[in-house]
Amino acid sequence: MESLKDYNTFRINAGCNYLEIIRDENQLLQYISSKEKVSCRIIGEGSNLLLVDHIQEDVLINRIGGISVIREDERTVWVEIGSGENWHQFVLWALENSLGGIENLSLIPGTVGAAPMQNIGAYGAEQESVFSYLEAIELATGKKYTFQKEDCRFDYRESIFKNEWKGRFYITRVVYRLDKPPHIINKSYGVIEDILNEWNITNPNIHDVSQAVIHIRQSKLPDPKFIGNSGSFFKNPIVHAHVLQILKSTYPDVPNYPVDDQYVKIPAGWLIEKSGWRGKKVGNAGTYKNQALVIVNHGKATGREIYNLAQEIARDVKNKFGIDLVPEVNIWPG
Ligand code: FAD
Ligand code: NAP
Numbered sequence: 406m407e408s409l410k411d412y413n414t415f416r417i418n419a420g421c422n423y424l425e426i427i428r429d430e431n432q433l434l435q436y437i438s439s440k441e442k443v444s445c446r447i448i449g450e451g452s453n454l455l456l457v458d459h460i461q462e463d464v465l466i467n468r469i470g471g472i473s474v475i476r477e478d479e480r481t482v483w484v485e486i487g488s489g490e491n492w493h494q495f496v497l498w499a500l501e502n503s504l505g506g507i508e509n510l511s512l513i514p515g516t517v518g519a520a521p522m523q524n525i526g527a528y529g530a531e532q533e534s535v536f537s538y539l540e541a542i543e544l545a546t547g548k549k550y551t552f553q554k555e556d557c558r559f560d561y562r563e564s565i566f567k568n569e570w571k572g573r574f575y576i577t578r579v580v581y582r583l584d585k586p587p588h589i590i591n592k593s594y595g596v597i598e599d600i601l602n603e604w605n606i607t608n609p610n611i612h613d614v615s616q617a618v619i620h621i622r623q624s625k626l627p628d629p630k631f632i633g634n635s636g637s638f639f640k641n642p643i644v645h646a647h648v649l650q651i652l653k654s655t656y657p658d659v660p661n662y663p664v665d666d667q668y669v670k671i672p673a674g675w676l677i678e679k680s681g682w683r684g685k686k687v688g689n690a691g692t693y694k695n696q697a698l699v700i701v702n703h704g705k706a707t708g709r710e711i712y713n714l715a716q717e718i719a720r721d722v723k724n725k726f727g728i729d730l731v732p733e734v735n736i737w738p739g
Contacts, residue, residue: 406459412466413451414514414629417708421460427489428468430542430577436465437547445544446737447575449489449516453523453635455715455736457708467518469577472498482583483537488518488576492525500615505588506535507581508615509597512622514629514636518576522566523733524559528618529594533559537582541574550574561664562640562733590614596621625695633702634693638715639673639730652726673722673730674698680721690714712736 407424410416427433437443445463448454471487472495482504486495496511509530519525520532521539538553558565566574588611592598600617601609609617627634649669652659656679661669674697677683683697689706691714693699700711700718719730 407464409448409451409456409460409464412448412464413454413456413635414633415451415455415635415702415706415708415711416629416633417456417702417706417711419456419459419708421462421464423463424466425463426466426468427575428470430469433465433469433542433575433577434547437542437544443544446572447518449519450491450514452514452629453519453734455635455708455711455732455734457712457736458738460737465575467516467575469518471578475580477585480585482585483580484583485578485580486517488516488539488578490517491515492517492520496615499583500612503586503611504583505586505611506583507532508611509591509594509618511615511618517579521557521559521564521576521579523562524557524564526562528597528621529591531559532581533557535581535583537580539576539580540578541576543574545573561643561670567735627693627695627699627701632693633704633706634699635734637673637698637733638700639677639698639719640733641670641673642676642728642730643668643670644728645669648728671728672698676722676726676728676730677718680718680725682718682721687714687717692718 406420408418408420410418425436445465446460447465447467449467468489469487470490472490473485474482475485476483492515493512495517496507499507509528513525513527525532536554538551541550541552590609597614597617600620601613606613643664646667646669649661660675661671664670677697682692684694685691686703688710689703690711691701691703693701700715722728722730
């Protein structure tokens with residue numbers, strides 16, 4: 406049996422029967438052709454994963470590398486990245502090359518190939534705004550496909566790969582479209598502006614925005630190197646405006662962000678905190694002291710303990726606010 410402890414940021418000691426580290430497309434095609442029927446799961450860095458039990462399928466660890474400029478014009482550079490590259494290293498590469506568009510997404514853990522899976526987003530930006538296309542291999546057939554942005558059906562922490570095509574494709578390369586200077590600076594997320602003001606930066610560049618995001622993240626989120634976690638456990642619920650009005654009659658201070666003219670997003674962390682869960686510990690699991698939306702492993706938690714805690718939290722939020730919390734984290738097996 407192989408342990409997956411080093412391949413998930415919750416540091417859960419679940420196992421699998423067979424594990425292979427995939428370093429290029431040929432190795433992947435060889436793996437596929439060696440099987441009568443492929444039955445496998447893919448892990449990048451395991452930073453959006455909760456393992457609640459032994460994994461019966463083969464586990465492929467994605468380490469397909471490489472980064473190259475494939476095209477450019479006077480405003481834009483198209484960059485092709487191997488899906489096993491680390492996302493933040495890609496952000497640093499872009500900054501070094503004065504390319505803009507992903508600086509708000511600094512310090513998000515995980516691989517480039519997992520970024521389109523849930524259309525990663527943070528601090529007022531989402532990967533879809535710089536996404537061009539991706540290449541993927543169908544696991545059942547070994548056939549190569551190219552998917553354009555419209556094929557991927559990106560949405561709030563969603564894509565077709567997390568839904569209809571779940572488990573069907575291995576994403577091998579992603580092409581992003583980055584901006585040459587002059588860059589558009591995105592300070593729409595209030596706390597970025599606050600930090601830049603605190604640092605007396607009135608005319609920020611992409612490096613300043615990246616530094617501000619890194620600073621905020623390091624002060625607020627647990628580093629998985631020291632405390633096991635998978636970031637936000639639940640998605641922020643999107644509710645109809647009339648639900649917000651009802652909530653406001655009891656909680657006038659409920660934070661909310663418009664999604665469109667009918668729907669609003671309510672921070673799941675606020676709902677969890679108001680339900681009394683921030684910083685609470687249950688056995689070896691708990692919620693993080695600075696952000697209740699992050700469930701943490703205090704050392705020896707099993708995946709089941711974390712899962713049970715998440716269920717309990719979701720139940721309490723439902724009872725108190727009538728709002729369903731949906732996990733953002735991928736729960737395996739399942
Ligand atoms: P994994 O966890 O390994 O896999 C996630 C899913 O993608 C699985 O279903 C897996 O099978 C699938 N998958 C992975 N690679 C491939 C591939 N090549 N082909 C097909 N399927 C694949 N997320 C955000 O969106 N915004 C944030 O700000 C953010 N902050 C975080 C902060 C912390 C501290 C942590 C721990 C997590 C955070 N996350 C955030 C979640 C996580 O970092 C992202 O979802 C990331 O993209 C996951 O990458 P990964 O390589 O670790 O994916
Ligand atoms: P926060 O700043 O405490 O805010 C709570 C939530 O309110 C956020 O999740 C965000 O939604 C929303 N929000 C706040 N200001 C907003 C604005 N100006 N415009 C639109 N929405 C706003 O959140 P946090 O937990 O510290 O996280 C900060 C950012 O990093 C967020 O964007 C969050 O998504 C991201 N993050 C994600 C993960 C993950 O695992 N997915 C983990 C850590 C941080 P959005 O989530 O839609 O932005």
